[in-house]
Amino acid sequence: MAETVQRKDSYHHGDLRQQLVMATRALVEEKGPDTFSVSEASRAAGVSSAAPYRHFKDKRELLVAVAMDGMARMRDQMKGALPAHPPGSRESVTALGQVYVDFAQAEPGVFRLMFGLTEAHDESDEMLELGRATYGVLLEEVCKYLHKTELDAQVQATGFSLWTMVHGMSFLLIDQKVDVVKLTLDIPQLLSDNTARLLGQRPAAAP
């Protein structure tokens, strides 16, 4: 059980919103996003089952908050992985992909929320912005690699292709499809190889 959640000691909780997000995060990870219930999160936070509705319009809004929290953390981890490599290098692009896949495996429940819940996300401008910002981290490295700007068609195509690959890899891993097909694969190696293939040859330095 996730007993990292400190309960309240007075009538007013002090920081219920954040506590609920944490509790939800833990529950979503334990039992999957589907079987999660607001009631259970309330119990974990030590409040009545009606209390969350003071902070979130409905169940979905609470889940969106968890997704946003996850997206922000993943974006930070991606940014954190960059300094270890030369800017705009194949290694740094690969590292970004590795962070993506690692995050998915470390927090599959939250990861699913981050990319499912499409209708709910549409309603949240914040989530949209956060998603764009996260993708932007990758896109900028691709720009540097190709010596082009963000609006360039090749940058767009390459960035999306790389995203496609790590996204698919993440889902196949957390949905255990690798086991299904009985594969013995070196995932980091595959990630690195495919990143190289999709990036293509690095062009000569800018004109």
Next chain:
Amino acid sequence: MAETVQRKDSYHHGDLRQQLVMATRALVEEKGPDTFSVSEASRAAGVSSAAPYRHFKDKRELLVAVAMDGMARMRDQMKGALPAHPPGSRESVTALGQVYVDFAQAEPGVFRLMFGLTEAHDESDEMLELGRATYGVLLEEVCKYLHKTELDAQVQATGFSLWTMVHGMSFLLIDQKVDVVKLTLDIPQLLSDNTARLLGQRPAAAP
């Protein structure tokens, strides 16, 4: 509403199991797999809410049935796409990927069921077998392309990489992440290009 479901006209329904699968399929597509309820499917089929439990152990088993139906249809579509191209050609591999992506876009709800529901699928040997068979269609083409057997490491890596790409592309498309990033992309073109990159150079004919 999906009123393609003919109700019963006598006490016994005749073919309730199949009718429920069809109704569920429609509902899952209309409202997404999350908001689907057995009660609603029952109403659509014109039976009491307890009737489904004569045919399915629980809600999940009904959803698994829908997923299996979808997987079988996608596999058939993949097989159907092969005769149009030379066996083991880049075109035929691309065509398989295109079927995958098309299916996801045509039936996003069912597609999600086919690859989510991981725990539920583990319990179903039939679903496992169906999944393997579907993947096998791709793998066989890769074998022919590379002139190697299914057990070869390169075949495994290449097959998985291709799966990864179309899987990620499918989810990004149905979750509308393409819109989020404001991309104007030629998806079939991208699919074809990336298939080529991931397949790599075709080796010389068998020794």
Next chain:
DNA sequence: GCGTCGATGTTAGAGTTGCTTACATATGTT
């Protein structure tokens, strides 16, 4: 200090859902 107000909690409850149990009805076999 003190009263008021808004924010945030509680309790009670309406409506939905998943699933079970006991009973009813149709079908096929002998």
Next chain:
DNA sequence: AACATATGTAAGCAACTCTAACATCGACGC
């Protein structure tokens, strides 16, 4: 015709989402 089996219904429990009415606390003007 009689019975066993398959498949439907009705009724109900526990859990869940969300709302409404009420309770409590902290902050602020005075």
